[in-house]
Amino acid sequence: MRGLMSTKFLVLILCMAGLVRAQVTYERILKAESEPQNWLTYSGSYKSWRYSRLEQINRQNVQNLKLAWVYQMPITHRFETTPIVVDGVMYLSEPPSNVVALDAATGRQFWRYRRSLPTKINVCCGQVNRGVAVLGDRVFIGTVDAHLVALHAKTGAVLWDVEVADNRTGHAITSAPLVVKDMVITGIAGGEYGIRGFIDAYDAATGKRRWRFWTIPAPGEPGSETWSGDAWKHGGGPTWVTGSYDVDQNLIIWGAGNPSPDWNGDVRKGDNLYSDSALALDADTGKLKWHFQMVPHDVHDWDSVQVPVLVDTEWQGKPRKLIYWAHRSGFYYVLDRQSGEFLLGKPFATQTWAKGLDEKGRPIRNPGIDPTEEGVYVWPGVQGATNWYSPSYNPLTGLFYLTAWENKGFYRKGEVEYVAGNRYIGSAPKIDLDDEPGFGAIRALDPKTGDRAWEYKLHNKPWAGVLSTAGKLVFGGSGGWFNRDRQEAEGYFFALDAETGRELWRINLGGDMSSSAITYSVNGKQMVTMPAGSGLFAFELP
Amino acid sequence: MRYFLILFAAMALSQEPPVKNPHTDPTDIAAGAKIFRSHCAECHGRQGEGDRGPKLTTGVFFHGSTDPDLFSNISNGIPGTIMPSIFFSPDQVWQIVAYVRSLRETHNTSKPAGDPARGRKLFHEQGCVGCHLVRGEGSVRGPDLSLIGSQRSPEHLRLAILDPNAQVPREYWVAKVTYENGTEYSGFLINEDSYAVQVLDFARGLLSLSKHDFRKFEIDKSSLMPSYQRRLSPAEVDDLVAYLWSLQPPVAAQ
Numbered sequence: 001m002r003g004l005m006s007t008k009f010l011v012l013i014l015c016m017a018g019l020v021r022a023q024v025t026y027e028r029i030l031k032a033e034s035e036p037q038n039w040l041t042y043s044g045s046y047k048s049w050r051y052s053r054l055e056q057i058n059r060q061n062v063q064n065l066k067l068a069w070v071y072q073m074p075i076t077h078r079f080e081t082t083p084i085v086v087d088g089v090m091y092l093s094e095p096p097s098n099v100v101a102l103d104a105a106t107g108r109q110f111w112r113y114r115r116s117l118p119t120k121i122n123v124c125c126g127q128v129n130r131g132v133a134v135l136g137d138r139v140f141i142g143t144v145d146a147h148l149v150a151l152h153a154k155t156g157a158v159l160w161d162v163e164v165a166d167n168r169t170g171h172a173i174t175s176a177p178l179v180v181k182d183m184v185i186t187g188i189a190g191g192e193y194g195i196r197g198f199i200d201a202y203d204a205a206t207g208k209r210r211w212r213f214w215t216i217p218a219p220g221e222p223g224s225e226t227w228s229g230d231a232w233k234h235g236g237g238p239t240w241v242t243g244s245y246d247v248d249q250n251l252i253i254w255g256a257g258n259p260s261p262d263w264n265g266d267v268r269k270g271d272n273l274y275s276d277s278a279l280a281l282d283a284d285t286g287k288l289k290w291h292f293q294m295v296p297h298d299v300h301d302w303d304s305v306q307v308p309v310l311v312d313t314e315w316q317g318k319p320r321k322l323i324y325w326a327h328r329s330g331f332y333y334v335l336d337r338q339s340g341e342f343l344l345g346k347p348f349a350t351q352t353w354a355k356g357l358d359e360k361g362r363p364i365r366n367p368g369i370d371p372t373e374e375g376v377y378v379w380p381g382v383q384g385a386t387n388w389y390s391p392s393y394n395p396l397t398g399l400f401y402l403t404a405w406e407n408k409g410f411y412r413k414g415e416v417e418y419v420a421g422n423r424y425i426g427s428a429p430k431i432d433l434d435d436e437p438g439f440g441a442i443r444a445l446d447p448k449t450g451d452r453a454w455e456y457k458l459h460n461k462p463w464a465g466v467l468s469t470a471g472k473l474v475f476g477g478s479g480g481w482f483n484r485d486r487q488e489a490e491g492y493f494f495a496l497d498a499e500t501g502r503e504l505w506r507i508n509l510g511g512d513m514s515s516s517a518i519t520y521s522v523n524g525k526q527m528v529t530m531p532a533g534s535g536l537f538a539f540e541l542p
Numbered sequence: 543m544r545y546f547l548i549l550f551a552a553m554a555l556s557q558e559p560p561v562k563n564p565h566t567d568p569t570d571i572a573a574g575a576k577i578f579r580s581h582c583a584e585c586h587g588r589q590g591e592g593d594r595g596p597k598l599t600t601g602v603f604f605h606g607s608t609d610p611d612l613f614s615n616i617s618n619g620i621p622g623t624i625m626p627s628i629f630f631s632p633d634q635v636w637q638i639v640a641y642v643r644s645l646r647e648t649h650n651t652s653k654p655a656g657d658p659a660r661g662r663k664l665f666h667e668q669g670c671v672g673c674h675l676v677r678g679e680g681s682v683r684g685p686d687l688s689l690i691g692s693q694r695s696p697e698h699l700r701l702a703i704l705d706p707n708a709q710v711p712r713e714y715w716v717a718k719v720t721y722e723n724g725t726e727y728s729g730f731l732i733n734e735d736s737y738a739v740q741v742l743d744f745a746r747g748l749l750s751l752s753k754h755d756f757r758k759f760e761i762d763k764s765s766l767m768p769s770y771q772r773r774l775s776p777a778e779v780d781d782l783v784a785y786l787w788s789l790q791p792p793v794a795a796q
Contacts, residue, residue: 076622088750103738106750108733108738109733110732110742110748152682154682155742157675157688158686159675
């Protein structure tokens with residue numbers, strides 16, 4: 001008996017020591033676009049194009065797409081995840097902070113990590129999660145109780161678990177981490193709780209923190225002159241959407257959100273740097289290289305929490321490293337990636353708050369736009385003209401795609417007092433105006449001019465971003481939030497011609513879409529997935 | 543002192559003052575057991591071993607491990623799960639709490655005799671880390687032992703070392719597959735449905751294998767772990783058990 005088991009044991013050890021499946025190295029993530037069968041990082045690559053070179057599904061055959069499988073979460077909550085796919089295994093997060101590994105061909109489950117959470121969780125807008133990151137044999141997730149956790153990719157076993165910040169003071173992590181070199185980069189949420197925002201880097205092997213960049217400077221630091229009194233201590237500037245990485249310059253490009261309190265700026269006179277800013281940080285040190293603030297002294301909650309799209313191309317006859325950025329306030333920006341210099345800014349949706357931008361990109365505000373006790377109407381509404389859901393850039397069409405909202409908001413100002421762990425917002429605006437709810441659209445912009453190339457109009461305002469592919473397709477989802485009382489939500493997943501915006505295929509998935517599609521291939525078959533309601537739906541050609 | 547620190551930490555963490563179960567004597571436990579058998583056992587098993595509902599014998603509870611957590615979850619049920627509320631008096635709910643606490647497998651066992659430090663050394667020398675994971679170190683070729691001291695009694699741990707085949711959890715059964723074309727796979731059987739099996743293949747990692755062209759599909763329910771009956775002296779087994787038993791959650795439940 002003993003001899004038999006020893007032999008079996010030996011065979012196991014030999015097998016394990018032998019062929020090991022290729023792991024996700026940093027080098028693989030660097031060249032993610034050259035292995036389009038996988039989806040290795042949140043936005044598809046460090047440039048964050050949310051674009052795939054796969055073209056098996058294309059304009060000629062997309063109308064034949066059929067359901068391959070559905071993965072149903074065992075809980076009902078908003079499903080905002082972007083899955084990661086590595087060599088046939090899909091890793092996705094579920095609300096509130098769980099992780100599941102699935103077979104990417106069938107949707108069958110390999111393992112699950114279910115996080116035990118405190119009874120009370122302070123998080124603004126739902127206990128959601130937008131995805132995981134992968135490096136080596138590790139899967140990383142940020143949690144709503146503001147921890148960062150490393151799991152074993154084969155079993156889901158916890159390898160380390162560190163507290164990033166205290167959830168009892170309103171810190172939470174909802175965004176997917178970004179792996180850069182041997183580090184895990186994470187942002188933080190809590191702009192409605194008066195946190196002081198930051199971007200952190202952790203050692204992927206040990207969970208030890210390498211650096212922290214505070215998005216709100218302390219007294220004496222550069223930028224601190226843009227704050228009055230002690231307001232910086234609870235100044236906001238959260239960083240709750242995964243940024244991008246400029247490999248050549250070793251810069252992490254990441255957006256910071258609203259200053260706190262959101263709608264009452266009386267306690268925080270000044271521009272309130274680095275709230276509502278694009279930030280470029282040295283990846284090794286976390287030191288700020290440059291910043292560009294879209295909305296100085298924001299009082300409308302127009303976070304710069306969008307995915308920065310990095311493109312190297314000709315700009316006015318010369319090669320230049322650019323960032324394309326469609327901002328929540330309704331302006332589309334082109335920035336220089338080496339200096340942060342403003343190159344172009346143009347509205348992509350109706351806005352009534354600024355006459356325009358000056359030569360440095362600073363907005364020239366219209367009078368009467370700040371929230372008052374009685375309330376004022378301003379375009380765009382509080383959820384912006386776009387938001388955190390992903391845009392896409394397609395190098396074949398040269399177009400920039402985004403989900404846009406045409407809507408106005410009613411902004412009210414109220415009293416505000418900081419009490420740790422409670423909301424710190426200064427009143428609340430009305431979001432959906434019954435008499436004028438607005439509408440949504442998928443829009444294609446010429447990224448070098450900001451001019452609209454086409455529009456696909458939607459009745460409701462979607463919460464889903466876009467994916468574009470070498471099959472010259474744009475995938476998106478229609479919107480509204482499904483709840484017991486409102487009937488107007490629609491749940492269509494659709495494919496558009498990337499050159500013209502013409503609808504080529506659609507299917508009603510009957511639930512909220514609060515994420516963006518991805519594509520990958522397994523066993524030679526291209527798949528497209530989209531979360532809707534509690535399900536992740538996977539489509540393929542017959 | 544340690545107990546005080548833990549208590550102090552628990553007080554600092556919870557926003558309500560801590561409440562201790564006022565009903566914990568043997569008659570309370572017996573009364574709680576009676577209610578448990580008629581109302582709880584259907585899902586949690588007669589001895590709290592778990593069935594449709596989770597196992598209750600580890601001392602760690604997913605929705606909170608303090609007395610007030612248990613009281614609230616038993617009284618009010620747990621939203622989003624099939625755990626219902628009940629309508630017993632507060633005294634009776636406390637009796638159920640007392641009974642549930644008494645189910646903890648390691649609750650009434652005194653600290654095992656061996657030396658945990660020597661056991662830890664053995665754990666590394668004997669190659670245990672080659673297969674098991676402890677707090678992020680080791681491998682995933684066997685169960686994660688990071689919290690095993692709170693999950694298994696010393697007797698169970700001893701048995702697992704001396705006779706690994708005595709109890710092999712389903713997820714450590716080994717699937718052996720041969721396809722019609724002769725390709726072979728071998729790994730832990732993670733999951734199985736009508737059309738496919740999901741395995742942690744020893745050579746290739748996580749795989750889903752279509753049953754369509756299976757020539758041979760065997761499930762080996764014996765453990766991959768060798769017996770340490772003749773590899774360790776009785777004193778060394780004691781040390782190893784003591785080490786494993788020392789692997790407890792960072793903040794122990796009450």
